[in-house]
Amino acid sequence: MAMKSLQSAFSSILLTWFEHAGRDLPWRHSRDAYRVWLSEIILQQTRVEQGRDYWVRFVEKWPTVEALAAATEDEVLRLWQGLGYYSRARNLLAAARQVVEAGGFPQTVEGLCRLRGVGAYTAAAIASFAFGVPAAVVDGNVYRVLARYFGIDVPIDSTEGRRLFASLAQELLPPDRAADYNQAIMDFGATQCTPVHPACLLCPLAESCKALGEGRVEVLPVKAGRTKVQERRLSYIYLRCAGEVAFHRRGKGDFWQGLWEPYLMVGREGAVVESEGTVVGYENLVQGKGEMVLLAHDVKHILSHRRLLCDFYFLEVQQKPVLPDDYIWIAEPDLDDYAKPRLIEIMLQRVEEYLGKN
Numbered sequence: 496m497a498m499k500s501l502q503s504a505f506s507s508i509l510l511t512w513f514e515h516a517g518r519d520l521p522w523r524h525s526r527d528a529y530r531v532w533l534s535e536i537i538l539q540q541t542r543v544e545q546g547r548d549y550w551v552r553f554v555e556k557w558p559t560v561e562a563l564a565a566a567t568e569d570e571v572l573r574l575w576q577g578l579g580y581y582s583r584a585r586n587l588l589a590a591a592r593q594v595v596e597a598g599g600f601p602q603t604v605e606g607l608c609r610l611r612g613v614g615a616y617t618a619a620a621i622a623s624f625a626f627g628v629p630a631a632v633v634d635g636n637v638y639r640v641l642a643r644y645f646g647i648d649v650p651i652d653s654t655e656g657r658r659l660f661a662s663l664a665q666e667l668l669p670p671d672r673a674a675d676y677n678q679a680i681m682d683f684g685a686t687q688c689t690p691v692h693p694a695c696l697l698c699p700l701a702e703s704c705k706a707l708g709e710g711r712v713e714v715l716p717v718k719a720g721r722t723k724v725q726e727r728r729l730s731y732i733y734l735r736c737a738g739e740v741a742f743h744r745r746g747k748g749d750f751w752q753g754l755w756e757p758y759l760m761v762g763r764e765g766a767v768v769e770s771e772g773t774v775v776g777y778e779n780l781v782q783g784k785g786e787m788v789l790l791a792h793d794v795k796h797i798l799s800h801r802r803l804l805c806d807f808y809f810l811e812v813q814q815k816p817v818l819p820d821d822y823i824w825i826a827e828p829d830l831d832d833y834a835k836p837r838l839i840e841i842m843l844q845r846v847e848e849y850l851g852k853n
Contacts, residue, residue, distance in 0.1 A: 505644060506667050506676060508699050513679030518543070518686070522550060523678065528600040528625040529560040532610075535617045536587050540580045543685070549578055560600075564591040572753055572834035579798070579837065581754060586612025602626045623673040631664035632677045633657075636684025641667075642716035643688060646705030650719035725801050730760040731839070732787070732808045733846045736815045739824040742833065746821075750798055755833040757842070758822070760808075786810070790845040796838045807842045809849055 520543065522534035533553055537546045552574060557563035563571075568588055575584035589611040594600050600621075601607050607618035615633075622628035631637075638651045638660055645663070649656040669676055687694050695707050706712045734741040734757065741758045745751045790807040797803070815824065825833065830843065 504703065505700065506669055509679045509683060510669070510672060510675060512687075512699050513675060513682060516686070517678060517682050521547065523624075526625050528602075528621065529563075530554060531625040532560075532590075532600065532613075532621050533587075535620050536583055536590075536612060537578070539583055539612075539617070541578055545578070549575070560591050560594050563588070564595040568753060569834060573832070576834050577837055577840075581751060581836075583612060585753060600625070602628070604628060604630050620677065623677050627673060629668055629670040629673040631661070631668040631673075632681065633661050633664050634681065636681045636688075637664055638716050639690065640680055640684045640688045643693075643706035643712055644700055644704050646709060646711065646715070648711075648715060648717050651716045652718050652720055726804065727801060728804045728806075730806045730808065731756065731842055732758040732760055732810050733790075733842065734758040734816075735809070735811045735827075736813070736824070739826050740830065741818055741822050742825050742830075743819070743822040750801065751836045753834070754839075755835050756839050758818070788849065790842070790849055794838070794841065796841075803838065805838060805842075807845050809846055 520534075522530050525531070530550075534546070534550050537549050537553070541549075553563075556574060557566060566588065568585060571584050571588045572581060575581065575587075578584075590613065593610055601609065602622070602625075604615075604618045604622045607613050607621050608615065613621070619628075619630035619632045622630045623632070641647065641660055641663055642651065647659065647663075649659055651657070651660060664680075667676075687698060693712060695701055695704075695712060698704065698707075701707055704712075706715045742755050743758075744753065744755050788809040790809055792806050794805045794807065795802065796805060835843075
């Protein structure tokens with residue numbers, strides 16, 4: 496089969512498959528740019544099943560881009576809590592304010608790319624879904640489907656690969672059905688041509704899929720480089736005094752920017768965490784009074800390119816120690832009002848269990 500004929504058949508089969516097997520997602524019932532944009536930002540680095548509920552909550556709380564733009568960063572981070580990659584939430588708020596200032600959403604890929612947190616893929620998705628612009632999306636699902644079907648072994652993380660797949664994706668896009676086609680190929684990669692154990696026996700493209708015919712489904716797509724995962728150790732102390740707890744807000748230049756966390760021993764007091772989990776050097780906190788209780792040791796938490804190993808401690812003191820200036824004391828019932836990383840939520844659960852036993 497000639498390449499042009501193969502491409503035409505590929506697109507036609509995908510669109511037919513999508514009509515009966517596409518996912519029913521709430522943001523697909525509207526071409527409103529705000530709802531489309533919101534879904535695309537939430538779904539960056541997030542599974543659809545998890546992102547759906549967050550999208551609903553955001554739309555209910557802020558039904559328009561103007562309403563979102565008027566929110567505070569703390570409010571947005573609080574509702575975002577649990578999704579991770581919190582820079583997306585800060586970009587979401589910044590972009591909403593850009594849109595309001597401009598009088599509405601840009602309707603071109605180039606204009607959308609100027610919004611905070613919007614890259615080439617997200618811009619193409621918004622442009623095609625909201626405005627019918629014939630711009631092809633290229634994400635992980637698209638790379639996988641195209642690499643397998645056309646038997647392409649050029650690494651997807653290489654300059655050559657990115658250009659090749661972007662060009663092919665655009666060639667395959669039916670200009671008059673851009674939104675349907677983009678949604679079809681993304682759904683196909685997410686539910687049919689999956690990374691592991693794809694449903695090849697039930698695949699409508701099986702007859703002409705090169706990877707299947709050549710026995711290379713499991714090795715495509717090819718990715719050349721792997722980012723090294725860094726390991727970091729953290730020791731947190733739930734420092735409690737008269738019903739209040741010491742917390743501070745993480746600053747710029749590191750993960751969890753803008754989120755709140757309890758007293759971080761490592762890097763603050765020069766503490767050393769020994770192999771059995773005993774903290775040395777906390778005397779400055781209690782002036783010789785108070786007992787440090789280990790709640791959990793080596794709790795593992797995975798971030799993008801980082802692996803955290805964390806120890807959780809509980810320490811109750813009778814007098815508030817002198818802490819760095821960025822720490823504040825928060826009444827325990829008010830802790831829910833502060834946006835925190837998932838890891839700290841886990842720590843608070845351990846604290847609650849400990850207090851419930853004592």
